Amino acid sequence: MMERWVPAIAVVNAMLHWQFLHAYWQQGLLTSLVILSMPLQLIAWFGWRANQPLPRRLRGWYWELRDKLKQSRAVLKKPTDGGPTYMDLAYVLEQALSVLPPDQH
Structure with missing residues (x-):
């Protein structure tokens, strides 16, 4: 589900910053890159967590x-x-x- 919505959210975020906050488009671009990296962060987290011993x-x-x-x-x-x-x-x-x-x- 994230593969479907995250890119759209990142693009909407970048476009809103470009359209309404033209002076802050760099922050919008950076925020969009962070949003795009979230699925990779989750994959890394779950991979690390899978190898932890059970409580x-x-x-x-x-x-x-x-x-x-x-x-x-x-x-x-x-x-x-x-x-x-x-x-x-x-x-x-x-x-x-x-x-x-x-x-x-």
Whole structure:
């Protein structure tokens, strides 16, 4: 969704600065560049966050789902060294939603 709206918002921002605040068009251009960089910033943030270890309250849920998947003979990837990460949790959740019946999630 952001890929669709962010460029339009950046262009509207630049045009409004050019049309109504002609003396401040440089700030409008800079603001538009920051707006255009937001999706890349989010990709970088989520990439960094995916490799962070799970907090204690989510680890129990991760291991519980993993045990249920083992009982159903699903093929599982080993967790990352140093404990499960958010990416490991996402993988286990994806497996659980596709393999386990809805009452066991």
